[in-house]
Amino acid sequence: MxxxxxxxxxxxxxxxxxxxxxxxxxxxxxxxxxxxxxxxxxxxxxxxxxxxxxxxxxxxxxxxxxxxxxxxxxxxxxxxxxxxxxxxxxxxxxxxxxxxxxxxxxxxxxxxxxxxxxxxxxxxxxxxxxxSGVKVFKKKHGKSQPHSAFNRHNRIASSIKLSSRPKILAVGSSTGGPLALQKVLASLPPDFPLPVVCVQHISLGFLQGLIDWLSESCHLPIQIAPAGERPKPGNIYFPPERQHLEIDRQGRFVHSKLPPVDGHRPSVTTSFKSIAGFYGRRTIGVLLTGMGRDGADGMKTITDVGGLTIAQDEATSIVFGMPKEAIALGAAQHVLPIQAIGPTVLNVVQQFVLGPQ
Known part of the structure; x- marks a missing residue:
């Protein structure tokens, strides 16, 4: 039909x-x-x-x-x-x-x-x-998250441990991604000690609007990644429109107009692989809701070098395509509801505030 x-x-x-x-x-x-x-x-x-x-x-x-x-x-x-x-x-x-x-x-x-x-x-x-194939979530105005769910998410967050201090957070998303990104990024405090690199599939002309909108609810400054600069702790970066974002051997941002990967430029996989190549096991990779398979191979690279990987679960994803592909590859070490991803990342990072370097 x-x-x-x-x-x-x-x-x-x-x-x-x-x-x-x-x-x-x-x-x-x-x-x-x-x-x-x-x-x-x-x-x-x-x-x-x-x-x-x-x-x-x-x-x-x-x-x-x-x-x-x-x-x-x-x-x-x-x-x-x-x-x-x-x-x-x-x-x-x-x-x-x-x-x-x-x-x-x-x-x-x-x-x-x-x-x-x-x-x-x-x-x-x-x-x-x-x-036509996505599910929608009926809006329930004025209702907060049940206390039992809040406690369950906290238990999930506190159960994940790392042996190495993380140095960077990489996040990929597509359809349904702006709201998912908002939930994750808004949960990071003003003193969050890692740089954050986000790749969101979005139509031409929308990127600055997305950045401005996210800035209203986020505690960290958000910007388009400047070519030639190193990622700074406590800053959120996006690729320029229609360009891949990579990290070179000196740890600096590089913009690239190489062909699309998995149908996308910027590509989540391109950024994830590059970040994993420089930061290795000190990388945290998060893959959120989205159509297709972009990000799955990149997340597998992060897993293979010993980093931490988290995929959004099916129940809270508008489109489960990208997380599903990463899970099928064995690239997602943890599959979490969107409400638990930010607290989990924060808990993992806080383990090292006074812990091992």
């Missing part, structure tokens, strides 16, 4: 472009269109979409309120398709939609045949196919 898609978009031109792109795939059926979030909300019970595409700026009910209402009343995978990601002052608003429950984001395609636009059109179809 084709994937049923509801498109919520107030611009007639943008709506026509989206309908043309989605209709070009025999695997997708547009079951409804709406000009506002309010209209879209009314259509959901009748249209029964598998996936919803929504813009951010719309009359009567914007994308943020619409997403919040959908997740409360009719939980569905939501893809944000918006031109506002290209306006710097609006990028943080797009990531608020992810906080509200949207699964992924994509720039709005334009009419034309340039290579970037053709790539964007194919990305839209691919994302719809991916999202």
């Amino acid at each position: 084709p994937i049923r898609v509801l498109v919520v978009e107030d611009s007639p031109i943008a709506l026509a472009i989206l309908k043309k792109i989605l209709s070009s795939s025999p695997d997708i059926e547009i079951v409804g269109t709406a000009r506002s979030g309010m209209e879209g909300l009314e259509l959901i019970p009748e249209a029964c979409p598998d996936v919803i595409c929504t813009d951010f700026f719309m009359p009567h009910m914007n994308g943020l309120e619409f997403t919040s209402q959908v997740m409360l009343r009719y939980p569905r995978p939501i893809l944000v398709v918006s031109a506002s990601v290209q306006e710097e002052e609006d990028t943080h608003r797009i990531f608020q939609l992810l906080e509200a429950g949207a699964v992924d984001i994509l720039p709005k395609p334009k009419a034309g045949l340039d290579s970037d636009n053709i790539r964007l059109k194919q990305a839209l179809i691919n994302k719809i196919k991916v999202l």
